[in-house]
Amino acid sequence: MKGNLYLIPVSLGDNELNEVLPQRNFEIIDEITHYIVENIRSARRFLVKAKIKHKIDDLTFYEISKHSNRNEYHKYLDAALKGEHIGVISEAGCPGIADPGADIVAIAHEKGINVIPLVGPSSIFLALMASGMNGQNFAFKGYLPVKKPQRIKQLKADELRSRNEHQTQIYIEAPYRNASLLADMLESLKPATKLCIAVDITLKSEFIQTKTVKDWKKSSPEINKKPAIFLFQAL
Amino acid sequence: MKGNLYLIPVSLGDNELNEVLPQRNFEIIDEITHYIVENIRSARRFLVKAKIKHKIDDLTFYEISKHSNRNEYHKYLDAALKGEHIGVISEAGCPGIADPGADIVAIAHEKGINVIPLVGPSSIFLALMASGMNGQNFAFKGYLPVKKPQRIKQLKADELRSRNEHQTQIYIEAPYRNASLLADMLESLKPATKLCIAVDITLKSEFIQTKTVKDWKKSSPEINKKPAIFLFQAL
Numbered sequence: 329m330k331g332n333l334y335l336i337p338v339s340l341g342d343n344e345l346n347e348v349l350p351q352r353n354f355e356i357i358d359e360i361t362h363y364i365v366e367n368i369r370s371a372r373r374f375l376v377k378a379k380i381k382h383k384i385d386d387l388t389f390y391e392i393s394k395h396s397n398r399n400e401y402h403k404y405l406d407a408a409l410k411g412e413h414i415g416v417i418s419e420a421g422c423p424g425i426a427d428p429g430a431d432i433v434a435i436a437h438e439k440g441i442n443v444i445p446l447v448g449p450s451s452i453f454l455a456l457m458a459s460g461m462n463g464q465n466f467a468f469k470g471y472l473p474v475k476k477p478q479r480i481k482q483l484k485a486d487e488l489r490s491r492n493e494h495q496t497q498i499y500i501e502a503p504y505r506n507a508s509l510l511a512d513m514l515e516s517l518k519p520a521t522k523l524c525i526a527v528d529i530t531l532k533s534e535f536i537q538t539k540t541v542k543d544w545k546k547s548s549p550e551i552n553k554k555p556a557i558f559l560f561q562a563l
Numbered sequence: 564m565k566g567n568l569y570l571i572p573v574s575l576g577d578n579e580l581n582e583v584l585p586q587r588n589f590e591i592i593d594e595i596t597h598y599i600v601e602n603i604r605s606a607r608r609f610l611v612k613a614k615i616k617h618k619i620d621d622l623t624f625y626e627i628s629k630h631s632n633r634n635e636y637h638k639y640l641d642a643a644l645k646g647e648h649i650g651v652i653s654e655a656g657c658p659g660i661a662d663p664g665a666d667i668v669a670i671a672h673e674k675g676i677n678v679i680p681l682v683g684p685s686s687i688f689l690a691l692m693a694s695g696m697n698g699q700n701f702a703f704k705g706y707l708p709v710k711k712p713q714r715i716k717q718l719k720a721d722e723l724r725s726r727n728e729h730q731t732q733i734y735i736e737a738p739y740r741n742a743s744l745l746a747d748m749l750e751s752l753k754p755a756t757k758l759c760i761a762v763d764i765t766l767k768s769e770f771i772q773t774k775t776v777k778d779w780k781k782s783s784p785e786i787n788k789k790p791a792i793f794l795f796q797a798l
Contacts (some may be wrong), residue, residue, distance in 0.1 A: 425698035434695030460669030465661035467702035
């Protein structure tokens with residue numbers, strides 16, 4: 329019988345794991361000996377914090393990143409074909425969402441390995457819940473273009489789609505670029521468009537607020553270098 | 564000082580709550596006396612199952628549904644203005660995503676009430692994680708049109724968008740219509756398009772599998788009357 333591929337979310341910052349992960353996840357982790365991870369150091373740190381039964385040094389880790397050779401990925405799943413469970417752990421949040429885990433999962437499906445997603449914090453989903461925006465139709469677009477003209481062009485196109493399709497638009501940004509993204513949004517979106525800024529989600533410093541672009545222009549929060557999600561909905 | 568509006572996810576079926584909810588959620592529930600819920604009976608059942616400290620009969624419940632009068636919603640938030648915490652509970656999964664909670668949240672933002680989303684199971688997100696499809700760009704479209712010609716028209720338009728924008732397309736369906744939606748997808752999507760069928764997510768009977776439309780046509784699972792999420796990505 330094949331082992332399972334468990335998708336194991338981690339916390340979004342330095343909080344206690346039982347604030348954001350169900351008890352069941354810790355029980356499953358204790359059955360896993362092989363891990364495919366985005367970063368070995370942070371995965372090991374997570375497993376220590378989760379107080380796993382196994383000795384960390386007895387576990388097998390494979391690291392994947394956008395620089396990895398995908399032809400190697402098949403081998404990382406061999407343990408499951410031999411009946412061992414494998415865990416996937418990303419740098420933050422939920423594997424497979426805005427990170428390289430999805431490629432591993434796709435191969436697992438091809439090999440007929442059971443893929444089991446565990447519950448945990450996704451900054452995208454928590455931000456959407458707390459935004460008060462349309463949760464019946466939404467799109468996550470990842471990162472916007474870095475160059476201002478292309479970025480503004482996409483923002484305007486997405487704003488039009490948001491209005492025509494009643495679709496909430498969601499983005500993530502590298503923390504050091506937050507302030508410049510926010511400035512571009514306030515410059516290019518229409519005054520009546522609702523914009524949600526969600527920062528430090530699940531942490532003590534969490535800040536999630538939805539206002540119109542017009543109101544954000546009057547005063548906007550200090551968000552630079554903090555992990556953030558941006559959502560907007562045009563009316 | 565104002566109370567908070569907590570968004571409290573519930574389980575997706577009849578499993579144990581600590582399989583899908585972090586310990587912190589139970590601690591927060593014990594501080595809440597006012598609830599805005601999609602269905603009072605199921606919210607009470609959830610709170611009993613969560614073993615809350617308060618007597619259920621001492622709690623205040625407001626019910627919201629798509630038939631509710633939105634002009635009443637403002638009043639439901641009065642307790643928070645007086646310093647009491649309020650909880651939002653939907654019928655299944657995460658409040659504000661594919662359910663009426665979003666309207667309450669939007670009003671809370673207007674009133675300057677702190678909105679705090681708690682971690683829990685979202686069938687949409689868990690299905691996306693486990694699909695192996697693009698998690699850097701995805702759109703949830705809710706329900707497809709019920710009538711076949713419109714439904715097929717939208718499926719084909721979404722398939723084109725999926726290919727052009729590398730965007731995963733995600734849908735939910737009323738369980739009794741699953742089989743007919745699947746049949747329409749297999750009929751109208753291209754053979755090479757990847758389709759993920761995710762059924763009974765987080766339950767013992769969980770089934771999540773991604774194959775090409777061509778392969779699903781050879782044999783497809785019995786999914787009728789089971790809660791399901793459908794995802795596709797065109798290549």
